[in-house]
Amino acid sequence: MIKSIKRWSGLFLFPTLIAFLISFLIPLVIGIYLSFCDFRSVSDAEFVGIKNYILSFTENGEFLNSLWFTVKCAVCSVIAVNLIALLLALLLTRGIKGTNFFRTVFFMPNLIGGIVLGYIWQLIINGVLYTKGMAITSDPKYGFIGLVVLMNWQMIGYMMIIYIAGIQNISTEISEAARVDGAGPVKTLFNIIIPQVMPSITICLFLTITNSFKLFDQNLALTAGAPGKKTQMIALDIYNTFYGKIGFEGVGQAKAVIFSVIVAVIALLQLYFTRRKEVEN
Amino acid sequence: MKRMGNAMVFLLLAVMSAIFIAPVFIVLINSFKTKFSISQTPFVLPNKETFSGFINYTSGIKDTGYMTAFMWSLFITVCSVAVIVVFTSMTAWFIVRVKSKITSLIYYLFLFSMIVPFQMVMFTMSKTANVLGLDNPLGIIIIYLGFGAGLSVFMFSGFVKSVPLGIEEAATIDGCNAFNTFWRVVFPILKPTAITVAILNTMWIWNDYLLPYLVIGSDYKTIPIAVQYLKGGYGSIDMGAMMAMLVLSILPVVIFYLTCQKYIIKGVAAGAVKG
Numbered sequence: 113m114i115k116s117i118k119r120w121s122g123l124f125l126f127p128t129l130i131a132f133l134i135s136f137l138i139p140l141v142i143g144i145y146l147s148f149c150d151f152r153s154v155s156d157a158e159f160v161g162i163k164n165y166i167l168s169f170t171e172n173g174e175f176l177n178s179l180w181f182t183v184k185c186a187v188c189s190v191i192a193v194n195l196i197a198l199l200l201a202l203l204l205t206r207g208i209k210g211t212n213f214f215r216t217v218f219f220m221p222n223l224i225g226g227i228v229l230g231y232i233w234q235l236i237i238n239g240v241l242y243t244k245g246m247a248i249t250s251d252p253k254y255g256f257i258g259l260v261v262l263m264n265w266q267m268i269g270y271m272m273i274i275y276i277a278g279i280q281n282i283s284t285e286i287s288e289a290a291r292v293d294g295a296g297p298v299k300t301l302f303n304i305i306i307p308q309v310m311p312s313i314t315i316c317l318f319l320t321i322t323n324s325f326k327l328f329d330q331n332l333a334l335t336a337g338a339p340g341k342k343t344q345m346i347a348l349d350i351y352n353t354f355y356g357k358i359g360f361e362g363v364g365q366a367k368a369v370i371f372s373v374i375v376a377v378i379a380l381l382q383l384y385f386t387r388r389k390e391v392e393n
Numbered sequence: 394m395k396r397m398g399n400a401m402v403f404l405l406l407a408v409m410s411a412i413f414i415a416p417v418f419i420v421l422i423n424s425f426k427t428k429f430s431i432s433q434t435p436f437v438l439p440n441k442e443t444f445s446g447f448i449n450y451t452s453g454i455k456d457t458g459y460m461t462a463f464m465w466s467l468f469i470t471v472c473s474v475a476v477i478v479v480f481t482s483m484t485a486w487f488i489v490r491v492k493s494k495i496t497s498l499i500y501y502l503f504l505f506s507m508i509v510p511f512q513m514v515m516f517t518m519s520k521t522a523n524v525l526g527l528d529n530p531l532g533i534i535i536i537y538l539g540f541g542a543g544l545s546v547f548m549f550s551g552f553v554k555s556v557p558l559g560i561e562e563a564a565t566i567d568g569c570n571a572f573n574t575f576w577r578v579v580f581p582i583l584k585p586t587a588i589t590v591a592i593l594n595t596m597w598i599w600n601d602y603l604l605p606y607l608v609i610g611s612d613y614k615t616i617p618i619a620v621q622y623l624k625g626g627y628g629s630i631d632m633g634a635m636m637a638m639l640v641l642s643i644l645p646v647v648i649f650y651l652t653c654q655k656y657i658i659k660g661v662a663a664g665a666v667k668g
Contacts, residue, residue, distance in 0.1 A: 117490050120571040124487040128480045128542050129499065134525065135539030136506050139517035146517065154520050203406060208399050210406070216654060217410040220417075223646045223657075225600030227617040228639055232416050235423065235636070239435035265416065270661060277662035315665045326510045329602045333621065350512040351603075365516065372513045379508050 147365040152358070164366035171360075174341055175367055178349035179374075185256065185345065186324035189263035193320050194313070197268045201275030202305070215276070219269035226266075230333020233262045248335055255335040255343030262330055267323065271316045278312030279305065314386040321382055325375050346371055417643060424449050424636035431632040445633065450641070453623075453634035459641055462619035469530055469615060470599045473537035474591050477545050480538060481590070482583055485549030486575055490561075500550065507543040511603060519607040528608050536608060537598055545590045548664060552586040553579070589660035592653065599646070616642050 117124070142154065147164055149157035168175050200218060204211050221229070237248045237258045248254045282305065290304045306313075328347040331337070337344030337352070344352070350371060354364035422438055423431045430443035439445075454460065488496045518536070522528050527535055556579060564574045580587070602617040610618055620638050624630050650657060 114491055116565065117487060117571045121487065121491075123572070124483040124575075125496075125499075128484040128538060128546070131480075131535045131539035132503070132506070132542045133539070134521060134527070135518055135536040136509075136514060136542075137502065139514040139521050140509065142521075143514055143517045154517065200406075200409070203402050206399065206402065208403055208406075210403065214406045214410050215658065216651075217413050219658065219661075220647070220650060221413065223596055223600075223650050224643055225602065225617050225646075227602050227620050228600075228642045231620065231635060231639055232420055235431070235435055235632075236416055236419060238432065239419075242433060242435075265413070269413075273658055273661045274665040277665065312665065319665075322508065328511075329600075329617070332602075333624075347510065347512050351515075354516055361516065368510070368513045368515075372509050375510055376508050 143365055144369060146362065147369045148362075150359075150362050152361060160362065164362040165370070167363045168367045168370060171363065174344070174349055175346075175353075177342070178344045178346045181256070181343065182325060182327075182346045185259050185263070185327070186321060188260045189267070189324050190317065190320045192260065192264050193267045193271055194316055196264065197271035197316065198275050198309075200268065200272045201279055202301075204272070204276055205279045215273070218272055221265050222267065222270045224266070226327075226329025227333045229262055229266055230330045233258050233265075234334050237261075249338040252339060252342035255338070258334050259327070259331065259343070259345075262334060263324055263327070266330070267320055271320065274312050274316050274319075275309060278309035282308045310386065310390045314383065314390060317382055317386060318379060322375060322379055325378070420636055420639045420643070424633075424640045426633070426636075428631065428633045431636060449633035449637035452631070453637035453641070456631070456634055457619040457622055457638060458614060459616075459619060459638065462614045462616050463641075463645070465530060465613050466599060466615040469533060469537075469605070470595055473534045473541070473598050474594045476534055476538050477541040477594050478587050478591050481542055481545035482549045482580060482587060483575060484542070485546045486553050486579055488546065489550050489553040500546070503543045503546045505543075506540075507547070515603065515607055522608050528612075530609060530613055533605060533608050536604070537594075540604070541594050541598075544593060544664075548590050548593075549583060549586055552583055556582050585663070588656050589663045592657050592660040593664055595649075596657075616645075 146154065146157055148159060148161060149164075150160050151157040200214075204215055224232075234248055237254060241247055241250070241254065246254075248258055286304060286308065287300070290300050295303065326347055327345055328351070331343070331345045331348045332351075335343045337348055341349075341352075346367075350364055350367045353360050353367055419435060423435055425445060425447075426439045426443045426449075427445045430437070430439075434443075437443075488500050519528075522532060522536055526532060560578055560582075561574055564578045569577065600617060601615075602621065605613075605615045606618050606621075614622060620635075620642055623635050623638060
């Protein structure tokens with residue numbers, strides 16, 4: 113049978129593979145090479161060694177600033193999103209009235225695109241600050257709060273759905289046994305529910321961490337980095353290096369390589385540590 | 394005691410959902426107000442002086458070319474999702490059934506592409522698309538197939554593993570070739586996963602901004618590009634038109650959500666379990 117499948121590889125494998133090569137793999141390989149080059153387009157690339165990598169850090173402080181800003185935003189929103197999502201999931205699995213309605217409402221913002229989300233929250237935060245004669249771009253701390261609130265509003269519903277699925281997968285026997293043994297609600301939460309939903313925690317942490325590090329559209333629409341690039345996250349910094357400064361395409365590409373390595377390392381470390389917790393249980 | 398507790402929980406959830414709906418509601422009321430009252434009193438309902446009827450909508454639609462943008466968004470999303478479901482399901486089946494070093498290498502490359510940030514390839518990808526003549530609404534479908542392959546192949550192959558081999562062998566013995574075996578026997582079993590894959594990709598492609606902006610943005614606008622276009626280069630935004638555009642961007646999504654809600658929620662949960 114396998115032989116007869118192989119004969120169809122032209123249809124089954126190649127279309128996806130070719131599209132993947134064109135849009136991802138070849139650009140990735142060229143991109144890694146170009147990070148060691150000076151170039152404006154691709155054809156005029158000239159090898160310059162690790163100059164672009166050094167320039168990423170030394171040219172101005174923007175790369176490190178935006179990296180630090182990204183880490184701050186990511187840490188705050190990853191913690192808040194997961195705590196609130198887990199809390200909502202716990203409340204929505206008690207079988208109370210209106211569960212479906214609440215779930216529908218909490219998930220809805222997730223379907224709205226990043227650009228639109230950015231402008232929605234820009235309106236609201238500017239509206240609040242208007243009474244004080246300020247705007248979201250008056251102080252970087254407003255942009256920071258805005259981004260964290262926005263990420264919470266967007267991601268809580270999605271993670272909540274995953275946590276609900278995890279909680280509903282806990283077998284009734286285990287929770288019954290805990291109840292018979294006299295475990296209170298707090299004990300049940302920490303000794304039964306959290307260990308049992310560990311796979312959901314793994315996937316939710318993975319999604320929230322990678323999504324907050326890669327955040328771009330929301331950042332562009334909400335503040336576009338203002339004031340003075342102080343609310344610029346790393347993805348936006350790379351974009352601005354590529355398309356904002358002529359002659360810095362190589363530096364942009366080098367920053368992108370560093371960024372990819374950071375995201376990959378954090379994602380894999382997180383998967384490794386939380387997966388190990390799953391096995392222990 | 395328990396009833397009291399449930400009443401408290403209900404109250405808490407009601408307050409939370411009010412907070413969740415509020416931003417959309419605020420945008421909606423502001424879309425019917427005059428420009429200046431939007432920036433000065435965004436949290437006040439329109440009154441006789443500030444009510445502007447549908448003027449924001451007509452000027453927003455005209456300035457951004459919303460109707461055209463909507464059609465392009467719809468065309469690109471529907472075609473890309475269809476292409477992704479058709480081809481990645483076949484690829485996943487092929488990879489799982491023809492086990493070799495090459496197919497598992499391809500599989501891991503697909504997985505790897507899910508972690509890499511888009512900024513890593515955005516410049517070289519848009520140049521490649523340009524060179525190959527893919528910088529148009531048809532070509533971008535191929536780009537989306539490439540970027541959608543990671544998640545979709547991953548989800549399909551997780552499910553293909555649970556399809557019993559016996560059924561496929563029976564079909565082969567009955568004279569089905571691989572193509573017919575897949576489409577008549579395997580794909581119907583994969584249908585729930587196909588719906589999940591379609592929904593996850595729709596949510597992503599419909600809202601995608603940077604990829605279409607870089608690849609086709611100079612000639613064609615999708616909805617997110619049209620919204621961002623309102624901001625223009627310098628100068629101030631027409632807040633009225635912006636509010637109307639935000640409402641018009643949210644509306645299709647809400648309609649899609651309310652009609653396919655059951656599948657969307659199931660799809661998200663299923664997508665996570667496979668992870």
